[in-house]
Amino acid sequence: MHVVITGANRGIGLALYERYAAAGDTVTGTSRAGGDFFRMDVTQADDHQALSEKINGDPVDLLICNAGVYPDKGQALGDGYAPEVWQDAFNTNVTGVFMTIQRLLPSLQRSAAPKIAIISSRMGSQARAKGGSYAYRASKAAAVNLGRNLAVDLEPLGIALGVYHPGWVRTDMGGAGADISDAESADGLVQEFAKLSLETTGCFKNYDGEDVPL
Numbered sequence: 001m002h003v004v005i006t007g008a009n010r011g012i013g014l015a016l017y018e019r020y021a022a023a024g025d026t027v028t029g030t031s032r033a034g035g036d037f038f039r040m041d042v043t044q045a046d047d048h049q050a051l052s053e054k055i056n057g058d059p060v061d062l063l064i065c066n067a068g069v070y071p072d073k074g075q076a077l078g079d080g081y082a083p084e085v086w087q088d089a090f091n092t093n094v095t096g097v098f099m100t101i102q103r104l105l106p107s108l109q110r111s112a113a114p115k116i117a118i119i120s121s122r123m124g125s126q127a128r129a130k131g132g133s134y135a136y137r138a139s140k141a142a143a144v145n146l147g148r149n150l151a152v153d154l155e156p157l158g159i160a161l162g163v164y165h166p167g168w169v170r171t172d173m174g175g176a177g178a179d180i181s182d183a184e185s186a187d188g189l190v191q192e193f194a195k196l197s198l199e200t201t202g203c204f205k206n207y208d209g210e211d212v213p214l
Helices: 011-022 045-055 084-109 134-158 184-195
Strands: 002-005 028-033 060-067 115-119 160-165 202-205
Touching: 011 028, 011 060, 011 184, 028 045, 028 160, 060 084, 084 115, 084 134, 115 134, 115 184, 134 160, 134 202, 160 184
Parallel strands: 002 028, 002 060, 060 115, 115 160, 160 202
Antiparallel strands: none
């Protein structure tokens, strides 16, 4: 199986990368910083083109859109949320996801059973609106909406797409007080990705398999 993971250099992305690599899968990981991974900023069209050229038409069986940012963490309503914060959130968490899927669509179509997993957040659930983190919440809600609409258009092509909340994870983004480790999150996500099919396409799931309310 060929797995492509954006944002694979740390946290949940790295934990997923390690699990698929240990299972013997071919894994292409990307990172905005480069290093041991293919250098790619998901907000840059040229980087998407470069990734496509690296894959060179090979089938992609599972695309995990994991790269994301939380630029408004801790900001206050009275003086935070500059326009640049909103641009960063949506360029990465929404547009970056769409461009990744669009550019790799030909390779996904060459797989016998292609799947796409979008890592969003329950903070994008309207049913769980608790205030604050407006740019992050709005961008993650948009990512859920994007995923569910893409699922409709990709189903006739034989591509299953699911949207996932990885849990509140102890990472740089989640913080030290979060509920679970990146290893626990990755273990659950791998199982959920394996269950994804055309029958469940368009789902919004927690890492443990529970449905997340829209």
